[in-house]
Amino acid sequence: xxxxxxxxxxxxxxxxxxxxxxxxxxxxxxxxxxxxxxxxxxxxxxxxxxxxxxxxxxxxxxxxxxxxxxxxxxxxxxxxxxxxxxxxxxxxxxxxxxxxxxxxxxxxxxxxxxxxxxxxxxxxxxxxxxxxxxxxxxxxxxxxxxxxxxxxxxxxxxxxxxxxxxxxxxxxxxxxxxxxxxxxxxxxxxxxxxxxxxxxxxxxxxxxxxxxxxxxxxxxxxxxxxxxxxxxxxxxxxxxxxxxxxxxxxxxxxxxxxxxxxxxxxxxxxxxxxxxxxxxxxxxxxxxxxxxxxxxxxxxxxxxxxxxxxxxxxxxxxxxxxxxxxxxxxxxxxxxxxxxxxxxxxxxxxxxxxxxxxxxxxxxxxxxxxxxxxxxxxxxxxxxxxxxxxxxxxxxxxxxxxxxxxxxxxxxxxxxxxxxxxxxxxxxxxxxxxxxxxxxxxxxxxxxxxxxxxxxxxxxxxxxxxxxxxxxxxxxxxxxxxxxxxxxxxxxxxxxxxxxxxxxxxxxxxxxxxxxxxxxxxxxxxxxxxxxxxxxxxxxxxxxxxxxxxxxxxxxxxxxxxxxx
Amino acid sequence: xxxxxxxxxxxxxxxxxxxxxxxxxxxxxxxxxxxxxxxxxxxxxxxxxxxxxxxxxxxxxxxxxxxxxxxxxxxxxxxxxxxxxxxxxxxxxxxxxxxxxxxxxxxxxxxxxxxxxxxxxxxxxxxxxxxxxxxxxxxxxxxxxxxxxxxxxxxxxxxxxxxxxxxxxxxxxxxxxxxxxxxxxxxxxxxxxxxxxxxxxxxxxxxxxxxxxxxxxxxxxxxxxxxxxxxxxxxxxxxxxxxxxxxxxxxxxxxxxxxxxxxxxxxxxxxxxxxxxxxxxxxxxxxxxxxxxxxxxxxxxxxxxxxxxxxxxxxxxxxxxxxxxxxxxxxxxxxxxxxxxxxxxxxxxxxxxxxxxxxxxxxxxxxx
Numbered sequence: 001x002x003x004x005x006x007x008x009x010x011x012x013x014x015x016x017x018x019x020x021x022x023x024x025x026x027x028x029x030x031x032x033x034x035x036x037x038x039x040x041x042x043x044x045x046x047x048x049x050x051x052x053x054x055x056x057x058x059x060x061x062x063x064x065x066x067x068x069x070x071x072x073x074x075x076x077x078x079x080x081x082x083x084x085x086x087x088x089x090x091x092x093x094x095x096x097x098x099x100x101x102x103x104x105x106x107x108x109x110x111x112x113x114x115x116x117x118x119x120x121x122x123x124x125x126x127x128x129x130x131x132x133x134x135x136x137x138x139x140x141x142x143x144x145x146x147x148x149x150x151x152x153x154x155x156x157x158x159x160x161x162x163x164x165x166x167x168x169x170x171x172x173x174x175x176x177x178x179x180x181x182x183x184x185x186x187x188x189x190x191x192x193x194x195x196x197x198x199x200x201x202x203x204x205x206x207x208x209x210x211x212x213x214x215x216x217x218x219x220x221x222x223x224x225x226x227x228x229x230x231x232x233x234x235x236x237x238x239x240x241x242x243x244x245x246x247x248x249x250x251x252x253x254x255x256x257x258x259x260x261x262x263x264x265x266x267x268x269x270x271x272x273x274x275x276x277x278x279x280x281x282x283x284x285x286x287x288x289x290x291x292x293x294x295x296x297x298x299x300x301x302x303x304x305x306x307x308x309x310x311x312x313x314x315x316x317x318x319x320x321x322x323x324x325x326x327x328x329x330x331x332x333x334x335x336x337x338x339x340x341x342x343x344x345x346x347x348x349x350x351x352x353x354x355x356x357x358x359x360x361x362x363x364x365x366x367x368x369x370x371x372x373x374x375x376x377x378x379x380x381x382x383x384x385x386x387x388x389x390x391x392x393x394x395x396x397x398x399x400x401x402x403x404x405x406x407x408x409x410x411x412x413x414x415x416x417x418x419x420x421x422x423x424x425x426x427x428x429x430x431x432x433x434x435x436x437x438x439x440x441x442x443x444x445x446x447x448x449x450x451x452x453x454x455x456x457x458x459x460x461x462x463x464x465x466x467x468x469x470x471x472x473x474x475x476x477x478x479x480x481x482x483x484x485x486x487x488x489x490x491x492x493x494x495x496x497x498x499x500x501x502x503x504x505x506x507x508x509x510x511x512x513x514x515x516x517x518x519x520x521x522x523x524x525x526x527x528x529x530x531x532x533x534x535x536x537x538x539x540x541x542x543x544x545x546x547x548x549x550x551x552x553x554x555x556x557x558x559x560x561x562x563x564x565x
Numbered sequence: 566x567x568x569x570x571x572x573x574x575x576x577x578x579x580x581x582x583x584x585x586x587x588x589x590x591x592x593x594x595x596x597x598x599x600x601x602x603x604x605x606x607x608x609x610x611x612x613x614x615x616x617x618x619x620x621x622x623x624x625x626x627x628x629x630x631x632x633x634x635x636x637x638x639x640x641x642x643x644x645x646x647x648x649x650x651x652x653x654x655x656x657x658x659x660x661x662x663x664x665x666x667x668x669x670x671x672x673x674x675x676x677x678x679x680x681x682x683x684x685x686x687x688x689x690x691x692x693x694x695x696x697x698x699x700x701x702x703x704x705x706x707x708x709x710x711x712x713x714x715x716x717x718x719x720x721x722x723x724x725x726x727x728x729x730x731x732x733x734x735x736x737x738x739x740x741x742x743x744x745x746x747x748x749x750x751x752x753x754x755x756x757x758x759x760x761x762x763x764x765x766x767x768x769x770x771x772x773x774x775x776x777x778x779x780x781x782x783x784x785x786x787x788x789x790x791x792x793x794x795x796x797x798x799x800x801x802x803x804x805x806x807x808x809x810x811x812x813x814x815x816x817x818x819x820x821x822x823x824x825x826x827x828x829x830x831x832x833x834x835x836x837x838x839x840x841x842x843x844x845x846x847x848x849x850x851x852x853x854x855x856x857x858x859x860x861x862x863x864x865x866x867x868x869x870x871x872x873x874x875x876x877x878x879x880x881x882x883x884x885x886x887x888x889x890x891x892x893x894x895x896x897x898x899x900x901x902x903x904x905x906x907x908x909x910x911x912x913x914x915x916x917x918x919x920x921x922x923x924x925x926x927x928x929x930x931x932x933x
Binding site for chain 2: 447455457458460461462463464465466467468471475476481
């Protein structure tokens with residue numbers, strides 16, 4: 001395929017487009033990150049690593065780093081433990097309702113853990129629904145303290161949110177394992193456990209690493225969930241506090257650089273392991289009948305276990321929904337009386353109304369930007385033999401390893417007190433760009449897949465009839481890949497609506513608050529604050545769910561591809 | 566429009582796809598690029614269309630140098646192998662596209678599209694989508710889409726290869742008709758020699774990135790200038806031997822294991838004592854089963870019929886010669902009576918029907 005494009009010369013507009021992309025990445029990814037690194041190693045014009053040492057000597061920061069590692073390792077491990085049997089059962093065992101369950105297990109992915117945390121805190125409070133229920137049932141006599149430090153709560157929410165990502169990676173890895181390899185082991189006398197351990201699992205390792213690295217990075221850099229639980233001694237929160245206090249010292253820079261190094265290293269290691277350990281599977285011309293059929297008991301067991309997982313995963317969000325309509329919900333398992341007061345408060349309350357408007361605007365603008373960037377990047381990657389192709393590819397995928405927190409921190413550092421883009425004056429352009437960059441890999445992949453499905457002859461036919469580059473893209477290419485673009489764009493929209501870290505860091509004035517920052521703000525307000533925050537969370541979830549549903553319809557089976565490494 | 570290529574070369578990486586190709590296509594000609602797959606014919610077509618640009622050499626339309634002109638400014642019309650009809654547009658929208666690009670007002674557009682659709686006999690299909698059409702219909706729409714802009718050159722890349730055998734033959738006539746009626750210069754790429762021989766004004770036969778021979782179908786078939794050309798078109802019976810002498814009349818006498826063969830048509834320069842190969846087409850051979858018929862024949866080989874296939878219009882016989890080698894002979898079905906398996910016969914052919922070349926030259930001498 002590449003062969004046929006080798007002789008192509010780049011037109012002027014193509015060169016201009018490439019230049020624009022390069023400038024964009026330079027200005028909004030490379031430069032801010034370099035500024036952060038610079039601030040850490042050359043704070044006074046002299047090169048020094050002293051501030052990294054300070055980070056490790058400071059008892060609070062040291063503890064935070066340890067906690068962050070503990071948290072992300074625990075989350076990754078638990079996620080793996082939950083997802084492995086899930087993927088195996090759903091991929092290799094046939095039972096009634098399997099297809100439904102395979103789709104349903106993905107639902108928690110689209111439920112924002114940040115919002116879930118609010119519900120979870122309510123459920124697991126000292127006199128929250130869970131303790132009250134258990135006391136009613138006579139299981140316990142005194143309320144249990146579930147959320148002593150917040151660690152457990154954060155892990156549970158992260159796992160419940162992230163296991164679908166792991167599951168998607170594992171199941172695609174499993175789908176690539178030729179069942180005949182397992183049959184060969186069986187033929188040689190290996191039992192089911194031994195087969196899994198010695199054949200299936202080793203062949204799945206690329207998927208395990210890919211999933212684990214995404215989960216690890218996500219858990220390590222998650223700001224919203226621990227913030228709601230008030231679990232302060234974590235790296236992201238320490239960074240956030242430094243920014244909020246407006247006292248960013250070289251130690252803060254060093255901390256951010258450490259996070260960046262860690263995520264980059266994780267990303268690269270996983271990529272390396274992924275490709276080096278990529279086992280060439282023999283192509284098979286047929287799809288073999290996969291897996292064994294479960295008996296009635298097995299079917300019931302599978303439904304029960306997966307159903308339980310789903311209920312637990314969605315319980316925090318259900319609690320948020322209840323909270324948003326609960327007139328009184330105190331010392332009872334379920335709310336005593338319902339009210340629409342908080343939802344009407346959303347409309348009348350100046351801050352909430354403007355934050356919904358803000359979020360819709362930011363998210364729409366960023367998804368449009370994403371679509372434009374994604375189409376351009378994917379076009380160059382698929383259709384043109386350009387110098388520096390792999391660099392462009394790396395730039396487009398880098399946001400996977402670039403936590404929102406780091407990016408937002410970089411923007412604060414790089415653009416504060418500049419004339420045009422000062423986040424203190426007007427954070428809107430930076431928020432839009434930050435959202436767009438964070439989701440760029442999704443849309444690039446969606447567009448990339450689209451371009452690969454569209455034969456280049458369609459475009460050549462248009463050139464041949466006299467159309468230029470822009471006209472061809474607009475009239476031929478984009479309509480042909482529109483399903484992919486809309487799906488990818490909606491994904492970007494949905495995630496931008498509930499993006500936490502960049503929003504918390506960059507939106508500093510109330511009138512620029514997006515939904516997430518308003519939720520956080522209201523949650524900390526005494527009185528009806530948490531209830532209104534819950535109502536706002538419900539609005540966010542509804543918007544999110546709607547866009548994901550439409551997107552899934554458009555993408556069909558290709559949906560899963562968006563979440564893999 | 567005349568299309569001229571001068572010493573055009575194109576490399577892909579280290580692979581030389583097209584090497585020092587020169588030819589001129591006359592105004593209104595139906596010109597064929599024929600050759601086995603991988604010979605560079607499609608690359609040439611894409612060079613003319615401008616999707617790729619040559620490393621060396623010139624491409625001219627008329628007097629104008631086209632090398633640096635982008636594909637959308639060349640006013641060529643390309644018919645792609647798989648048609649490349651845009652699936653999200655109706656037939657009318659597809660055909661209209663080039664006119665829209667050229668900012669033709671809608672009234673004229675409507676008229677031009679109607680005309681061209683009737684030219685390709687697709688009137689009434691304007692509102693269909695490409696996936697609602699058969700292969701032959703898609704083919705016609707692809708033709709209409711480029712014809713409507715009145716291109717200076719029409720480029721066809723294996724346009725019939727996706728059609729079934731019967732439709733392919735119908736479309737040959739159809740394309741010839743459209744060529745005649747439009748008067749446009751056509752450059753047509755194919756690997757199908759029957760297509761090229763039956764349709765072309767002239768053919769450029771290509772091999773490994775070079776042009777082997779350019780000429781009318783008759784020239785190329787009956788007077789090949791290289792062994793490759795001889796072997797590529799039709800079938801050949803190769804008989805190895807050595808040049809014994811040259812007669813005063815200019816006939817070359819070749820001694821072979823099956824007897825002397827005389828020829829006056831050396832494809833390459835040969836000298837006495839040299840190892841050579843005689844190439845004779847199956848349809849140039851006659852089977853003589855009666856002793857008396859041999860009188861006056863110069864090239865006569867004795868043998869036994871070992872196989873026979875009835876092909877409708879002709880009969881194909883395999884005759885085993887005295888050294889055990891076999892030749893293939895085509896005989897018109899009306900004249901094949903009495904010739905049957907195991908019968909001892911003589912195979913005869915004219916001096917002018919024997920091509921002589923060196924055994925090593927040209928493409929590996931596999932029989933086609």
